[in-house]
Amino acid sequence: MPVPAPRQAEPPVVLPDGGLTLLLIEDDPAGSLSGPDIADMTGTAGRPVRIRTARNLTEAERLLTDDVQCILLDLALPAMDCPPGKAPGGPAELDTLRQVLRLAPHHAVLALTAEADAERAAEAVRVGAQDYLFRDELDGRVLSRAIRYAVERKRADFAQRQLTETRLLAQENARLERGLLPHPLLAGSTLRFAARYRPGRSRALLGGDFYDTVRTEDGTVHAMIGDVCGHGPDEAALGVELRIAWRALTLAGLCGDELLVTLQQVLEHERAHEEIFATLCTADIAPGGRTAAVRLAGHPAPLLVRPGQPPVLLPQDDGGPALGLLPCTRWPHREVELGDAWSLLMYTDGLIEGKVGAGTRRLGQDGMIELIARQVKEGLSGEELLEAAVTEVRELNGGELTDDLAVIVLDRGPR
Structure with a gap:
């Protein structure tokens, strides 16, 4: 499928009620991780978590507005979402993760997988996800805490990157001005x-x-x-x-x-x-x-x-x-x-x-x-x-x- 162009948006906005908006990317809306089920789980954690569900990256790009703070990506996508010649369960699933990271560079991303795929989950974090979750261990408290942790970590990483870029720019400007x-x-x-x-x-x-x-x-x-x-x-x-x-x-x-x-x-x-x-x-x-x-x-x-x-x-x-x-x-x-x-x-x-x-x-x-x-x-x-x-x-x-x-x-x- 075509790779969406990277978004140039600013970092996600903070909602007035302190809640979060989660974009779930999974192929089966009737599965165990459907939107209403997640809403029921996260609703017990205190502040609200709003859910949006996308079946593929094309729908995800349409639903990825500035009020979305976190993306939950199911790594177990079918072969149709993998590049030609690659089967699900291999590197193609991380290619999908890379596409999501390019699509939403300012958003926190959580990888969702089965407990048997711990090695692939760790690789997802090395690729750029903020954290990973095992499907069989999810409950409202775990999911809500993971979402908020991922969002805060992404904000801290973004602030640190901005600070580093500002310092480098200031150093370059100082060298240029001294040379003039x-x-x-x-x-x-x-x-x-x-x-x-x-x-x-x-x-x-x-x-x-x-x-x-x-x-x-x-x-x-x-x-x-x-x-x-x-x-x-x-x-x-x-x-x-x-x-x-x-x-x-x-x-x-x-x-x-x-x-x-x-x-x-x-x-x-x-x-x-x-x-x-x-x-x-x-x-x-x-x-x-x-x-x-x-x-x-x-x-x-x-x-x-x-x-x-x-x-x-x-x-x-x-x-x-x-x-x-x-x-x-x-x-x-x-x-x-x-x-x-x-x-x-x-x-x-x-x-x-x-x-x-x-x-x-x-x-x-x-x-x-x-x-x-x-x-x-x-x-x-x-x-x-x-x-x-x-x-x-x-x-x-x-x-x-x-x-x-x-x-x-x-x-x-x-x-």
Whole structure:
């Protein structure tokens, strides 16, 4: 007979009265295991057990609705239900069981057989049945207990399988997201680099913030940091696309407006809808390390720290709009004198938009400057400075930040 297609239904529903619905698959409705007889036996066990009877798998598929929790399959089916060339009592009966398991992967299945067929009954459990019952030992209590045990075991197996699949998926996603985080290309440069990254989404490794740093053949160090509006996986994916595009274009020799115009085209083609935009800050540090060309596209200005001087924000009133807002725009650059020794801190607004205390006051750029100035006085720099800054921002916020956060620092020691 044809093999029914596997059902894609969700796990069986729980009935309001706590009862169960049993689907009996047997070929003889007038036999000792007919529906009314089973109903009489199980009715003595407490909560009701409803019975449906099917003569073959075709009828079983029709009767297998979402309110059926358990299937009782009689292994002693006649030859007509066996594949051609196989007799009843052999492997064909377990083939029928396999067909039932494919038809109802989320349902508990009990195998029914004679006591003389104990070996075949045990094999049925190895194939996938939750348990087996001997026909001659059945009574209401045994059958009711076996049905409820099989249903609970199937639910536990299903929950464990879902948990395992979720863990494997989370591990795969974590490996993928870690692989998408940048690895700065600074071979041959004397500049030191450090970064901290925290996505706002719960249990995620990537957010809409992105950053990267590369050194080109002429000795220029190019750094950038950006922020795609929004916090979902689509924004995170777009941030990765923009970062990779920026690296490829930078290594190919593009810079300035030409690079940002091309990035804007990438964003316009890849974003989910026209309201999506991205802010960006780029810094091209000259080979000597004493000057930089800074461009702002709707992004907060970097913070410059020099030894013995208070940290200062670079000017940000002459920047251009965020990427994706205006067509045919330009982003002017500002030449910045860095000096002999310095640290340049670039960040997203997640660092400055956290709350301070229980009220609604935000940290802001002024609060960030004070925070960094205090930590620099304590002798912190590089990795230690970023770790201390992010930790204090979280503490001031009273817990994890809701927005994505990215911070990078490039510094040059005294010569």
